[in-house]
Amino acid sequence: MDKFQKARNSAAAILAVKMYTCRELCDKLIKKGFDKDLAEQVTGEFISAGFLNDAEYASMYISDQVNLGAKGTYRIKQELIKKGISLSIIEDALACSDIDTLSALREYISLRGLCDNIHTRRDLEKLKARLARRGFSLSEINSCLAEYTFHFDD
Numbered sequence: 001m002d003k004f005q006k007a008r009n010s011a012a013a014i015l016a017v018k019m020y021t022c023r024e025l026c027d028k029l030i031k032k033g034f035d036k037d038l039a040e041q042v043t044g045e046f047i048s049a050g051f052l053n054d055a056e057y058a059s060m061y062i063s064d065q066v067n068l069g070a071k072g073t074y075r076i077k078q079e080l081i082k083k084g085i086s087l088s089i090i091e092d093a094l095a096c097s098d099i100d101t102l103s104a105l106r107e108y109i110s111l112r113g114l115c116d117n118i119h120t121r122r123d124l125e126k127l128k129a130r131l132a133r134r135g136f137s138l139s140e141i142n143s144c145l146a147e148y149t150f151h152f153d154d
Contacts, residue, residue, distance in 0.1 A: 007034045007042045015051060019060070022052050023084025054085045058093035066099040070108035073101060075135025105136050105144050115148045124150060 007029055014020065014028050022043055029039035046052045058080055065071045065079070073094060080090045109115060109131075118124050124145075131141045 003034070003038060004042070007038050008045070010034070011042050011046055015046070019057055020052070021054050021057055021083045021085055022047060025052060027084075055089050055093060058085050058089055059097055062093055062097050062099060066101055066104045070104050070134065072105070072131075072135030072137065072140065073099075074137065075133070078135075101136060102140050102144065105131065105140055106147075108134075109144060115145070115150070118148075118150050119153045121152055124152075 010032055011025060011029060014025060020028070025046065026036075026039045026043045029042060030036055034042075043052065061080060061083075062073075062076055065076045066073075071079075077087075077090055077094070081087065114127055114130075118127060128138075128141050128145070132138065
């Protein structure tokens with residue numbers, strides 16, 4: 001079996017486990033010992049065949065991360081950039097998605113009981129910072145937290 005066929009079989013085995021972006025597949029093939037040109041050639045073949053699609057990956061990833069991971073768009077955008085997806089594809093996927101990050105934020109706060117232990121203004125600021133690290137915008141955070149009444153000890 002030639003190197004190209006081995007690389008193709010390896011790529012198929014990798015994609016059989018879970019979805020990957022084009023760059024992730026290429027990187028995995030290189031890590032397995034195939035040279036960069038061969039990895040790019042095999043990746044290109046999988047793109048042509050329709051087995052790899054960064055736009056489809058991005059839209060599914062966005063939906064999963066908002067609904068299951070309770071993450072905001074800022075964090076999701078950064079994670080997709082790390083995975084090698086171009087900013088234009090990410091922006092298109094975000095524009096086409098019907099995600100409701102505010103509802104996801106409300107659900108995350110209530111399920112975790114995050115507002116139950118807010119006794120000082122510092123606790124409130126820590127909560128806001130925690131939610132911002134999850135990728136939610138300050139306007140989303142303030143809008144959601146405005147629904148709660150806090151009684152500070154100080």
